[in-house]
Amino acid sequence: IYRHLRFAYPTYIFDDINFEIDDNGTPYWVCPVKKYNIGLFGGQTVGRVVLCNAVTGEMTDYSVDEVPTWVDKVYSAELLIDLYDYNGSLKHGFINSVLSQKDCLKTTDGYNYIALEDDVWVYTGITSVGQDNSNVGFVLMNQRTMETRYYEVSGAEEYSAMDSAKGRVQNLGYTATFPLIINISGQPTYFMALKDGAGLVKSYAMLNIEKYQNVAIGDSVLQCESNYIKLLKDNGIVEEQQPEVKETKKVKDIISKIMPVVIDGNTHMYIMLSQNDSIYDVDVSKYVDIIKYSEGMEITLEYTMDSQLNKVVGIIK
Template sequence: MLKNYTEKTSVAKTIIALIVVAILEFIAFYILLPPLNIHDIGSWIFQGFFVLLFLIATFFCSKENNIEQLSVTIVSKIVTAVIAIGVVVVVIGGLTSLEIFNASRYSSLIKVKECKFEDEIAQTDTVNDIALMDTKSARVVGERAIGSLSDLVSQYVINQDYNQIDYNGQPKKVATLEYADFFKWFNNRKNGIPGYVLVDPVEFEAEYIKLDKPIKYTSSARFNDKLQRKLRFEYPTAIFEGYYFELDNDGNPYYICPTLTAKIGLFGGKDVKGVVIFDPCTGKSKYYDVKNVPQWVDRIYDGDLATRKFDWYGTLSDGFINSIIGQKDCKITTEDYGYKVMDDDVWIYTGVTSVIDDSSNIGFVMINARTGETRYFKAAGAEEFSAMDAAEGQVQNLGYKASFPAIINIGGEPTYFMVLKDKSNLVKQYALVNVKKYSIVATGTTQRDTLSSYNKLMKENNLGNKQAIDDMNNDLPNINIRVTDVEYITTDGETYVYISDENNNVYKELFAEDESLIFIKPGAQITIYYEEDKKDGKKNADESQSTTDGESQENGLDNAKYDSQNIKTIVKWKAQGE
């Protein structure tokens, strides 16, 4: 009888141990939110830990409390077998996922189309409509958008991960508001998050958008209102790659949440399988296969994932051994990447360099962030960081730092275009650097001035399509005027010529860019080819981002007497009749 009682007690303790471990696992799952998916190594570790914990618990529930007694129990045998099987599966699954056994499969995860630069990248006739603002600068501009709204500033902060989107054909950066801390969430959880910040990276402007229906689910919310927890309980097996805040064509907010699966072995070659589109206002979501994602969605492939897939292609196409020994034709992407809006989509772009010599690029790659389409362009020259150093060298006395550049086509020449920022991440100047010959560097306080300087440098060095460069200027608007006044104004060490006509219009040009301006006198009849300043980085980069830290608003090109004028930038001029 005593024996039967002891056995029943042992069984009861085992059941209690199982319940306790199950409760602990649920609590851990609620906090850590791991995917319950065999293709995720973290899931195996998570489950294995609690199986091992249960095995240890059954040891203390055994009759004699020793390992010999435990080993003969049915429960211990089952648990031990489960652990052994799990270890075998993970080891074999890991080995069959290695690149050494699957080089061709890894390299074929993407299809790369080799393209000609001048055929695929449209020639840039003006640089005033190119998005150059990086995330750090977007944060500065975005903070200004809500800085005067005291009810928002005291309760919310802007999410620091500004997402690049194509919004009805225009490049934009967008970020939602977040709760500042736990107590701000607790006090505002019923009202939710009222809106988001939309930044124009071309005009260097930001606006706060108030929503008709507030956002309930977000990363900064707690308990069941947390975005990741809401999605995990709806999609417990999904391996989420990220949670990207985007807008549809009507400005409604959504989180775009790509899901991954292993394409090689048990764990290897993870790639996008589908996308969950989640409405943070209502909590409703819908899963889409990767081929059926709506057109307005911009980001399915993260930059890290996209460049990693290209690196597999670039290094493993000729086999694993070649990627280690010899490394013939092996190429990889450079350390960073940017985003470019093109063809109504967002494209990830980065340089491509040889694994043997990474001091220069052999080309660059563009990957569609929605479809995964990959285009490779051969364009030997400076890699991005060398170009950034070259641009910074032009303004080393000012201590400005270059942002990661955009790649554009000027006169048929691949060209890096970037902004130069001060320590406060305010844009101060622009820079253009030739990819093939990065000693050709043009900087300026406006985009127009920078382009004008660059075109002159290209002509001097016999680079690019001269006719295409001339056509840039000839296609610009022009006007015949009679000069009434000429003034030379120096600001920040740069001298600008301001020309007024009989209709009180004002035209300006950097004197160093065209010293022939000195021949223009009052009364002269001239033809001016010009460009409006209203889209030239909002007159200039400084003016668009002044007012922060108490900076003067008169910090760039325009003298105070001209602040209210619609000033046009002179591209070139000639005497009438020439």
Template sequence: MFVGRYGRNTAGGFVSKTKPPIKKIVISFIIVAVIEFLAFYAFLPPLNIHSMEFWEFQGFFIVAFFLLTFKIPNFEEAKIQYNIVSKIFGIIILLAVIIVIIGNVISAKIFKAGRYSSLIDIENTKFEDTIKETDTITDVALMDTDSAKVVGQRAIGALSDVVSQYEIGSDYSQIALKGEPMKVASLEYAGFFKWFNNRKNGIPGYVLVDAVKFEANYVKLDKPIKYTESGWFNDNLERHLRFKYPTAIFEGYYFELDEDGKPYYICPTMTARVGMFGGMDVNGVVICDPCTGKTKKYDLDDVPKWVDRVYDGDLIEQKYNWHGMLADGFINSVIGQKDCKKATEDYGYKVIDNDVWIYTGVTSVIDDSSNIGFVMVNARTGKAKYFNVAGAEEFSAMEAAEGQVQNLGYDAAFPSLINIDGRPTYFMVLKDKGNLVKQYALVDVKKYSIVATGTSQKDTLNTYRKLIKENGVKTSSGKYKNIEQQYKHEQVTVKDIKYINMSGETYVYITSNVGNVYKMKFSDDETIVFVQPGSKVEIFYDESNETGIRSIEEWKVQGENETNETTNEQTGKQTEEATKNNNQ
């Protein structure tokens, strides 16, 4: 028989109680504390009970210290001795495990489906009220991140001192700068040694890309950026924010500009809205000046209006999926799935009234081959709108556009949703393997067999409208609605008209009695053949052509409300005559 230190019989026992070795426990505590601080400095977990990362991180070191409080005096005896400290930390670990289990249970969708579905408030609207008609598509932002990277790299390609030390950040932020859609990315250090050599000078600037014109500019700052995601040690943006806000759960770090072009990082913070861990949603924003390191935390109602992205697109899609799937309960989302909806797998951006809106298609869970509507969410305020539009989902439209140019092997970028003459329409760019834009495409949402492609936005729009007319599709607006606001126009007396063939296309050139010259593609409107010298017409034109020749956007016989329409037989005869004269 073996008698323990306090007289307790422990014969044959695997664990026995012993007096706590104070010195060993203190040393163990210091070692664990130092290692935990170094791990915290490296991994930067939030010290917040609503984050599972906190429980995993803290739990690991509590368990490590707990094990160190045990004593194994002799490996041959295989006897472990515990003490009061071991007991206390054992209870702490048990309680933590219970809390995490209960926290996950009370956060589960099966018990809290209604809470999840109510995390987003959606206003039902009409398509035409949400997305206004456009008479021109030359001001639509179509640039995706891959294309922005190519264009942005060109902007710094000739700056040897920049290219050799820095690289453009991989994540271009979509912003609205003075009402215009832009993409912006900060320069980043190209590795540890580049940071070490340039840490005193900082990062000199950023790249700003015009998402409409596909042009990029490198902007050099008066005061360089010090805190960035590619910085090391205390120059690292995430570390800088973590030590200022140790309990904050950051959703992301988004590089943006205010209306004066000054850079900031927009860092939304998160909390659980359902139970202890469920329904993670934005509860505030930290704005950091990367040049000075100054920060300020805002409540959601107080976020400055120049900020563009508080709610990320992935979060918005997740919140809508909770709403669409769980509105009628968890059981229905698994069995039956009546009226269950979900967002499509990607999303795009639109700039409306100097705010960035995130939009995505909505499909039925039972049949996700087509959309039943669209949801649009303001990325700053979180305000959501839904409108019913049945038709092709985005990826089907992309495939339809690619099918038109399959011999060229172009890839379609994610489309923008626009309103052309009251018709919901997908507008996208077609890119080559080098992510360079080669063509444009318009696809009718409701009837996606109607696909128009072209090498310019204008040609693509004209072809699309022609296809709409040929397919007998009704539009809700007149051809000249708001056109006077889009283009210059004047009354013209035709002095001369010529048909000239160039590169397989027939162009019509009209000379007015005052000497102005106008041109258009004959295929855009074949009824132009009825215009003769002496005819009086009203011409809507674009005079951006450097040659001085004005491009005809629309025309009509003076005094009429609509463009001349003729029968197909008359048009055919006049077309043959025009072609014969052109050949001669």
């Protein structure tokens, strides 16, 4: 591929090439072209992008602002982080970045990816140049357009959060993955997986960024989220909302289809009735009598309506 590109564009200096597929399933090599803005080889960005059809070899040269929207990666994560570090450290000039370092910021050591608005964004924390273990915010950087969004959220630095999560299960010797930042009940939250020595995911952890002593662990994502929300409520970080009271309805009909499913380790029965197309969800741990029923039998259910599943709250004999 590099020789193919060199014959067609002998004056271009290409950055790292990546492989992507367009919306029609056609494979392409995405080839960013380096652009130097300072001197001969300083101030590197991306000026153009060459798309090479991986099947036919046909190439199309685009300006960086005309790249098709199906392309995910034009700017590498490393390049985006370097550019942000330049911006953060040189805010008040080069001399300040060396001597007083007033208002100088830098990215933290790790980064991760977030799919957002049909694009891939690089996520990393922002901390002061001085050696500390806290963040002053975090930044999202679009790998196609280089758009950058800064969010001011003071709290734990990613590796400190990973150590805190590992500390909750230190007897098991798990290691934590680099965290993602998510919004849980309006709270900025680190979410990470905990792996054993073989690299298998064994549990999950959520940690409040601003109040990072609040850590919740769960064997599944749903259990972890439930434990985390309960922890936030118990510590007064979020207000406990009154549960919504849903109207209970009753239906009596013949079972046309019944099927067992396992949800988070618990067995549920999904039931369809002959007179409608709705699906009724019965938690076997709460209504064990459901195992006595089969297709063709008459059943009377109490349930609350939902958009996808009607949750059964009672079986009337």
